Amino acid sequence: MDLMNCKAPAETATTQVAGGGSTALSGFLYQMLVAFGLSGLGSMQREEDHISALLLLARGASVVHEGYDGDVALLHKIPRAAKNGVVLVQCKFSKSGTSSEIAPKELKGILDRLYAAAKKARGDGRAVTGFFLVTNRTHSQGSDKILRDAKAGKSGELNRIQNCIARQLIVEPPSEPEFWESKLTKFASEFGLLYAEYNEGRQRLLGSLLERTGLSVDCEVSRDMLVQCLTGSRTACPITHAAIQPRLEWELKRLGPAPRHQLIARHNAESAMAMHSNRALIVCVGQGGTGKSAALREWGQRESQNRFIAARRPANVTDDWISAQIQQWRGSIGTKDSAEDALARIGAANPNMQSPLLLLCLDGIDERVTVGSHTQY
Structure with missing residues (x-):
């Protein structure tokens, strides 16, 4: 009209x-x-x-x-x-x-x-x-x-x-x-x-x-x-990057505490962090204690300054994790969108943000975690 x-x-x-x-x-x-x-x-x-x-x-x-x-x-x-x-x-x-x-x-x-x-x-x-x-x-x-x-x-x-x-x-x-x-x-x-x-x-x-x-x-x-x-809701929240930034910090805490000391294999960490510019998926492998989680957390902190970050344990990632996460950021209003519509909302609220708009950090893909009486991988 x-x-x-x-x-x-x-x-x-x-x-x-x-x-x-x-x-x-x-x-x-x-x-x-x-x-x-x-x-x-x-x-x-x-x-x-x-x-x-x-x-x-x-x-x-x-x-x-x-x-x-x-x-x-x-x-x-x-x-x-x-x-x-x-x-x-x-x-x-x-x-x-x-x-x-x-x-x-x-x-x-x-x-x-x-x-x-x-x-x-x-x-x-x-x-x-x-x-x-x-x-x-x-x-x-x-x-x-x-x-x-x-x-x-x-x-x-x-x-x-x-x-x-x-x-x-x-x-x-x-x-x-x-x-x-x-x-x-x-x-x-x-x-x-x-x-x-x-x-x-x-x-x-x-x-x-x-x-x-x-x-x-x-x-x-x-x-x-x-x-x-x-x-249509009084509980709706803005989803600009500035408004969500404090929640992104909380998301990254899921990856565990920040390392107290400088990473020993610093060149490996820097190389992995640089790969995201032309890769859709990066997998870090190695023995336990070699700094994989620390590198992932540091990379997430860097990227969260300009993009949206979601940090998860693998067992908590479902098919609709994108729409569920963005709906939560919006104040849990309305019904769940398709992943495409959910990302379109992020794009509308942040018109100057470069792709990718949303990054997923998964830590401990090969680890077993006991939750109650169940073992998750």
Whole structure:
């Protein structure tokens, strides 16, 4: 579903009214995508290559859709201050994009609405720390001049209150809905969502926000809300390498304690560790105590810095070990995938990771292990 492609019915008698409703709905959806994108970005494990002032402020803030009767509000704490702060965001969307200019009259309406939201926020005991305009449109020459004059300390066409807000107003570069949805998509990908799952989760997210808006309730677009709606579970965990890294360390402890002394046959260990670059399987053989387990552990520690590692005793490896392991990392949500789909989730969450994504370390293939009354090999 194209969220912003809401076409009006073709009936002649209702074209103008339906067109206005379509435009309003498109603007409302744009507003929601901005809220989703800001919340998703603030919760992401991965860093953005380019980040604006607004996106930076979203980190550590609570994103509220239609907070204080505005479009989006970012609630945050002010260090060493008695009051908490709020950043007010106004959203303006047009299907015509940058060819639709914001004229002076509309700009004044935006400033008036920001003032009304600021007045309500101050009444709630919050300090207003910023005003932002997010839009896919450009300003007309008249509006551009009004903003330049305000920042230069000139009153121009604005009244005192409008001028005060215009002086502080930060206008984000024009951004289409796809830009904001990309933030939500990146957040969802950290949980390994496949394409169809993301589309289904996005509809749940939209439905949840529309329901709360219909009840006239200010809705915090929290990380928990995004996770619940997108994945269908509150217990879902991200499967980025950074998020799983502590578990990989635990996996490697299955291979036993780290060696206390330098390996004697160091050249053999280094040679075995280097073979993985062009081999799918490496087997180390030798008498007990020659350092095979130590070399395997060291190799695993090296590789776990850039890839996913699973360490197992041979008896604990089943046919579906790949899907079982990745499902466990995801928080044991959903049903088990095929090995291909499970690895696709890892790839989605870690788009820059080189293959192989997942390595299996097996120690003691020829050893007998007694578990209860059973002997395993």
